Amino acid sequence: MSHRAAPEHTHPDDVPLLTALSALADPVRIQILRELAGSQEWTRTCGSFDVDVRKAALSHHFAVLRGAGVVEQKDEGARRFNRLRGEEFGTRFPGLLELVLRGD
Amino acid sequence: MSHRAAPEHTHPDDVPLLTALSALADPVRIQILRELAGSQEWTRTCGSFDVDVRKAALSHHFAVLRGAGVVEQKDEGARRFNRLRGEEFGTRFPGLLELVLRGD
DNA sequence: CGAAGTGTATGACCGTGATCGAACACCTGG
DNA sequence: CCAGGTGTTCGATCACGGTCATACACTTCG
Numbered sequence: 001m002s003h004r005a006a007p008e009h010t011h012p013d014d015v016p017l018l019t020a021l022s023a024l025a026d027p028v029r030i031q032i033l034r035e036l037a038g039s040q041e042w043t044r045t046c047g048s049f050d051v052d053v054r055k056a057a058l059s060h061h062f063a064v065l066r067g068a069g070v071v072e073q074k075d076e077g078a079r080r081f082n083r084l085r086g087e088e089f090g091t092r093f094p095g096l097l098e099l100v101l102r103g104d
Numbered sequence: 105m106s107h108r109a110a111p112e113h114t115h116p117d118d119v120p121l122l123t124a125l126s127a128l129a130d131p132v133r134i135q136i137l138r139e140l141a142g143s144q145e146w147t148r149t150c151g152s153f154d155v156d157v158r159k160a161a162l163s164h165h166f167a168v169l170r171g172a173g174v175v176e177q178k179d180e181g182a183r184r185f186n187r188l189r190g191e192e193f194g195t196r197f198p199g200l201l202e203l204v205l206r207g208d
Numbered sequence: 209c210g211a212a213g214t215g216t217a218t219g220a221c222c223g224t225g226a227t228c229g230a231a232c233a234c235c236t237g238g
Numbered sequence: 239c240c241a242g243g244t245g246t247t248c249g250a251t252c253a254c255g256g257t258c259a260t261a262c263a264c265t266t267c268g
Contacts, residue, residue: 056260060256060257078265
């Protein structure tokens, strides 16, 4: 057996406002969130995003989004699936995620 | 005559989302906005904020806030007075400023 | 078992932005 | 007119964050 180490999550309630704003103030992460919002939950793996960075940077961005409590991840075999924490994050920071998803 | 050059303002409607988020993702600027929100409009000069940076940095922060359309400035003699653009900014980015002002 | 696929960790590089000191411009009050 | 106050600009410095290449860990499939 011996799974891979489960990803560390931070609950939105424990996320400082500054951390949330910093996490969302990045074009790559905004794009990830929008793509994620346009898909069914738990259907998108980390590598499935149409983003213009290599996988090391991509992995970093997901760690930031996790640390901001806006994304949840679940390992399934070799792949890591994602979902938006829309409900909980929206309770902690009302309107913020909607703002990012709405776009300009 | 010959006033000082009037500060350049950006209307919230012309502010990209990323610019707004970046502007708000800074502890000094957040503190400025909160102090400003706790005062009557047009009563606070740039130097009147209890902030832990020198005046050069302070001037920079106000320029950023102006560029994000969240603060308006008006010169009166030697001093520059400030006000929050609560209404217009709130229309462009609903809930965002409230989130910053509410705090943690 | 071995190869390919998925994601993380590490170290380095680099650009951006926050900061400061100093110099400057402008206004006001003696 | 001059001194002090207010704020900006400029140049330099410094820290932080985004990026990459590489190496590694784990899974799946042939």
